[in-house]
Amino acid sequence: MDKVAEILAEASAEVVEPRFRALAAGEVMEKAPGDLVTIADREAEVIIERRLRELLPVPVVGEEAVAADPALAQALHSEPAVWLVDPVDGTSNFIAGRPDYAVMASLVRAGQTVAAWIWQPATATCYSAELGAGAWRNGHRLTRTPAPAVPAKWRGSVKSRYLDPASHRRLQTSAAAAFGELTPGRNAAGIEYPDLVEGALDFILYWRTLPWDHAPGSLLVTESGGVSARLDGSPYRPEAPGGEDGLLVAADQETWQQTRAVLFGE
CATH class of the missing domain: 3.40.190.80 (D-Maltodextrin-Binding Protein; domain 2)
Structure with a gap:
């Protein structure tokens, strides 16, 4: 669990955060009509994919890779285990210079998510969860309190x-x-x-x-x-x-x- 959190934070520090509010001309592209992607998304996914495969050599289904080849997503149904990666979640916020963005990954086994990580660079906050073992923020156990009565x-x-x-x-x-x-x-x-x-x-x-x-x-x-x-x-x-x-x-x-x-x- 800690190793994946490190991978996300390090990839973010290397290629995502340096471009926050510093994207150059040509570093924002349209991958589909109305759907923007940045060089930070693409570079982060490459780094995260390589390092996750080193940790556990199973297919990686990344948002940007699937945009280029949609057939890659079928690994979710055909493979016993798959990494899921969203290198910059909230790309529109990232482009606009708003801090509401995250770097995310999860591990899926037999069609069920068994582990998950959300790294929020703006606040250096890591949320993580493991099936049957709980959820945490920066190592502190999280329990959602019930909603108000009405x-x-x-x-x-x-x-x-x-x-x-x-x-x-x-x-x-x-x-x-x-x-x-x-x-x-x-x-x-x-x-x-x-x-x-x-x-x-x-x-x-x-x-x-x-x-x-x-x-x-x-x-x-x-x-x-x-x-x-x-x-x-x-x-x-x-x-x-x-x-x-x-x-x-x-x-x-x-x-x-x-x-x-x-x-x-x-």
Whole structure:
């Protein structure tokens, strides 16, 4: 666990942090329409991939490698063990000079996330989790406290960007009417999941669930006592892009159930 945390922090210090608020012309590219990538993303992924393979020689499914060759993501379903890597989560924040970004990795065995790491460079904070063994912040055990007793006191985020406009409006309207505060989120799963574990949020609804974005945070949440489940109630498992949409994360089971009922009328 400590070795992977070192790999992420060292790659971040080497090629990510020196470019924060210092990206040169030509160091921000568009890998797909509206989807930006930086030289920091690409260089960090190369370093992290090489070092993770040295630690455990299994396939690495990295966000930037999959952008170039989507077939690489099928290793999640065909291989007994896979590393997942998001070299800069929150790239839009990183480009804009906002500190809400993270460097993330997770280990998936037989389709289940068994270990996860989130490095937040701006605060030198490492979140980690191991299946069945707990969740930590910089070595301190984390336990998510239950949400307040009534939904009117809950803070949540509904990330419905990829929904059709009518569903987007319906979800936002129902959430705004039922809950105490609805935030837009911070445009980085590696910031938002820890926010939920630390009590700054009580629930988050995600729609598109790319595996490198959600495997680390989901394990962090469940190992701290929270819930991360698909909308049918099944536990989250990382899937290749194009798989199932919709993921509701909450402080506890009761909060998950009530939030789902409010958002989807069930």
